[in-house]
Amino acid sequence: MEDTKKLKEKLAHYEKENEDLKLKVEELTDFFENASMPLHWVDGEGIIIWANQAELDALGYAKEEYIGFPISNFHADQEVIQDILTRLTNNETLLDYSAKLQCKDGSIKHVLINSNVLRKNGKFVHTRCFTRDITEKIREDQRKSDFVSLVSHELKTPLTTISSYSQLLMKNTKKDEGINFQAATKIQAQAKKMTAMIHDFLNLARVEEGQIRLNEETFELYPLVEEITGDARILDTKHKVRLIDCEAVTLFADREKIGQVLMNLLSNAIKYSPMGGTITIGCRKQPGKVNIYVSDEGLGISKTDQKRLFERFYRVTNDKVKTIGGFGIGLYLVAEILRQHNSQIQVYSQEDEGSTFHFDLEMVISNKTTTFRF
Numbered sequence: 603m604e605d606t607k608k609l610k611e612k613l614a615h616y617e618k619e620n621e622d623l624k625l626k627v628e629e630l631t632d633f634f635e636n637a638s639m640p641l642h643w644v645d646g647e648g649i650i651i652w653a654n655q656a657e658l659d660a661l662g663y664a665k666e667e668y669i670g671f672p673i674s675n676f677h678a679d680q681e682v683i684q685d686i687l688t689r690l691t692n693n694e695t696l697l698d699y700s701a702k703l704q705c706k707d708g709s710i711k712h713v714l715i716n717s718n719v720l721r722k723n724g725k726f727v728h729t730r731c732f733t734r735d736i737t738e739k740i741r742e743d744q745r746k747s748d749f750v751s752l753v754s755h756e757l758k759t760p761l762t763t764i765s766s767y768s769q770l771l772m773k774n775t776k777k778d779e780g781i782n783f784q785a786a787t788k789i790q791a792q793a794k795k796m797t798a799m800i801h802d803f804l805n806l807a808r809v810e811e812g813q814i815r816l817n818e819e820t821f822e823l824y825p826l827v828e829e830i831t832g833d834a835r836i837l838d839t840k841h842k843v844r845l846i847d848c849e850a851v852t853l854f855a856d857r858e859k860i861g862q863v864l865m866n867l868l869s870n871a872i873k874y875s876p877m878g879g880t881i882t883i884g885c886r887k888q889p890g891k892v893n894i895y896v897s898d899e900g901l902g903i904s905k906t907d908q909k910r911l912f913e914r915f916y917r918v919t920n921d922k923v924k925t926i927g928g929f930g931i932g933l934y935l936v937a938e939i940l941r942q943h944n945s946q947i948q949v950y951s952q953e954d955e956g957s958t959f960h961f962d963l964e965m966v967i968s969n970k971t972t973t974f975r976f
């Protein structure tokens with residue numbers, strides 16, 4: 603009798619627990635179903651087994667046109683979705699993975715995918731995936747780039763004329779003519795600076811179209827760095843620019859583009875050290891390679907901003923830099939040019955102490971008769 607009573611009590615307890623669980627599941631399902639962010643689950647075969655209304659609305663499909671179909675049907679780039687599925691099968695978590703989705707009306711949505719796998723007792727249950735629409739941002743960036751490259755093309759011709767005439771003036775003016783020579787020198791250095799900016803803008807368009815090409819040659823680093831620091835010294839009297847240990851470094855690289863990298867890093871060092879200080883361009887020689895660095899004693903960069911510095915159009919927005927102008931493409935190009943050279947830009951920075959940007963390049967070892975590459 604006593605046992606039956608106990609059993610009944612236990613049963614009532616489990617029934618209550620079961621009801622509570624059901625309620626929780628319903629609440630959760632309701633939450634996901636009505637969430638404003640697009641969500642879908644995919645099974646081990648790559649078939650969509652569930653999607654919420656936000657996902658269906660975003661892509662324009664009805665439930666019966668979406669659920670039960672392979673996820674690959676809705677991706678514009680098949681290589682990308684195969685890569686996503688392989689990564690998830692290997693238990694990777696995807697964070698902001700960039701993809702393009704195919705909408706019902708034929709348009710393409712650019713999204714960032716965040717996804718991971720739900721496993722039970724080690725076994726694959728399904729992947730959970732939420733997407734963030736970045737189509738508008740991509741379009742906005744495209745509009746900016748189109749504008750920038752249009753303006754750059756228009757500026758190229760007048761700037762070439764200014765540059766040639768200032769060169770002519772410098773040639774025809776003797777150094778001891780004081781102010782005239784100085785003026786011509788400054789015009790020439792400013793014209794060079796503007797030309798470098800225009801090259802940046804035009805290169806931005808080329809990177810986007812996948813058209814950036816390297817024109818590699820063997821050259822000495824020192825004359826290049828000397829030229830760049832020389833121009834900076836003419837235009838900027840507030841900072842002390844030092845050059846350390848860059849003699850006898852022979853590189854096999856795109857001279858013009860490495861010049862652009864150094865010019866960008868140096869002009870940033872000047873721009874973001876408004877209080878002056880010393881800027882150093884230096885080389886640390888190691889077996890087979892050289893580590894080139896540009897360091898300043900300026901504003902420094904917070905850890906959070908350091909993670910995003912090399913993104914296209916990314917600019918720091920705190921009070922200290924809000925009056926300093928720029929487009930947020932210099933470091934993006936630096937990273938891209940170095941990536942093309944199988945190298946990577948790195949940053950070390952402490953707020954209010956300064957920043958050091960550095961990268962490695964292979965060195966060419968030359969002796970009297972032969973030049974070979976490591």
Ligand code: ADP
Nearest residue numbers: 870871874902917918928929930931932933957
């Ligand atoms: P821009 O200078 O045109 O904004 P960049 O791509 O060259 O674009 O730099 C991106 C951001 O990184 C800048 O907005 C600036 O805040 C920060 N930054 C770059 N170089 C330095 C530096 N040497 N010191 C401090 N901040 C820097």
